[in-house]
Amino acid sequence: MTEIVEKLYNTGNLSDGELKLLIETDSECVSSLIVKYADETRRKYYGRKVFLRGLIEISSYCRNDCFYCGIRRSNRNAERYRLSRAEILSCCENGYELGFRTFVMQGGEDFCFTDDFMCSLISETKQKYPDCAVTLSLGERSYESYRRMKEAGADRYLLRHETASDELYRKLHPKEMSLANRKECLFNLRKLGYQVGSGFMVGVPFQTTENIIEDLRFLQELRPHMIGIGPFVPHHETPFAEEKGGTLELTLKILGILRLMFPKALIPATTALGTISPNGRELGLKTGCNVVMPNLSPVSVRKKYDLYDNKICTGEESAECRICLEKRIVSAGYEISSERGDAL
Numbered sequence: 001m002t003e004i005v006e007k008l009y010n011t012g013n014l015s016d017g018e019l020k021l022l023i024e025t026d027s028e029c030v031s032s033l034i035v036k037y038a039d040e041t042r043r044k045y046y047g048r049k050v051f052l053r054g055l056i057e058i059s060s061y062c063r064n065d066c067f068y069c070g071i072r073r074s075n076r077n078a079e080r081y082r083l084s085r086a087e088i089l090s091c092c093e094n095g096y097e098l099g100f101r102t103f104v105m106q107g108g109e110d111f112c113f114t115d116d117f118m119c120s121l122i123s124e125t126k127q128k129y130p131d132c133a134v135t136l137s138l139g140e141r142s143y144e145s146y147r148r149m150k151e152a153g154a155d156r157y158l159l160r161h162e163t164a165s166d167e168l169y170r171k172l173h174p175k176e177m178s179l180a181n182r183k184e185c186l187f188n189l190r191k192l193g194y195q196v197g198s199g200f201m202v203g204v205p206f207q208t209t210e211n212i213i214e215d216l217r218f219l220q221e222l223r224p225h226m227i228g229i230g231p232f233v234p235h236h237e238t239p240f241a242e243e244k245g246g247t248l249e250l251t252l253k254i255l256g257i258l259r260l261m262f263p264k265a266l267i268p269a270t271t272a273l274g275t276i277s278p279n280g281r282e283l284g285l286k287t288g289c290n291v292v293m294p295n296l297s298p299v300s301v302r303k304k305y306d307l308y309d310n311k312i313c314t315g316e317e318s319a320e321c322r323i324c325l326e327k328r329i330v331s332a333g334y335e336i337s338s339e340r341g342d343a344l
């Protein structure tokens with residue numbers, strides 16, 4: 001089996017059959033070889049650098065109803081909030097002082113964030129911080145909306161495809177949502193010149209090895225700049241409350257495979273990975289991850305951006321989160337980069 005890992009390392013690709021064997025084996029020898037090669041590959045292109053993204057969770061209102069997500073509209077018990085323009089700008093100010101050079105404005109699909117509101121917020125942010133990148137993560141919007149926000153100065157957009165299987169997509173989402181539309185959004189974003197981030201959850205209910213391989217193939221087609229994956233973590237107020245979550249072992253293995261298939265990609269060690277294991281993010285960094293996204297949201301709203309149970313970093317001030325992550329990065333053998341961190 002180790003020869004399959006060698007092949008992946010040397011060629012950056014495998015057949016579906018080989019991927020299936022790699023994903024399904026519980027050989028620790030295979031897993032440690034993946035870690036070793038993933039780390040070598042990231043060091044070849046990025047050295048020991050880890051890029052920071054300051055995450056501002058701008059709204060917990062969402063018109064969508066994804067079965068896995070704690071802020072889905074059907075969750076009547078979710079506490080909703082929406083940051084004002086002044087609050088978002090103050091998070092950016094705070095973040096800039098803490099050394100962040102990317103602000104990620106992420107939220108549910110909230111009708112109140114109109115194109116006019118977003119465009120004016122984006123241009124003010126870019127005017128105040130011309131050396132920073134603005135990343136948006138606001139879900140599915142029209143081509144025209146993406147176009148206007150790009151023109152206003154947005155640099156990047158994160159939209160996970162969630163799963164590249166039509167059948168699984170339908171099991172995770174209400175009927176009014178479709179994989180075709182999600183893919184169209186992603187290709188529109190690319191066409192408009194955004195640096196695009198996509199990705200999926202590991203261990204989501206009904207997911208098979210074949211589904212994961214479909215995700216990898218879709219990513220090969222899309223060629224995103226950033227790939228965000230994390231374990232599925234159940235939320236108690238969703239239809240998947242009683243389901244099992246994704247495991248640390250499988251998530252790390254997929255992270256390593258991603259690094260080997262996409263040597264130059266930006267790959268975050270996600271908050272969900274840190275949630276299922278106390279040193280999950282450090283292990284992610286050692287398995288090819290080169291981005292972390294500390295929380296910059298006001299502490300008063302953090303618990304309300306409640307995508308899944310036991311989410312970490314909800315009690316800390318931004319400065320504490322930044323220090324905590326710096327320690328983790330250094331302890332894992334890497335260093336924080338103060339650059340904007342665009343893809344190579």
Ligand code: 5AD
Binds near residue numbers: 234308
């Ligand atoms: N567990 C893990 N990740 C989740 N997300 C949403 N709900 C969950 C959950 N229960 C992820 C989705 C989404 C991103 C913002 O958070 O992949 O794209």
Ligand code: FES
Binds near residue numbers: 312313316320325
């Ligand atoms: Fe947020 Fe540790 S990274 S508290």
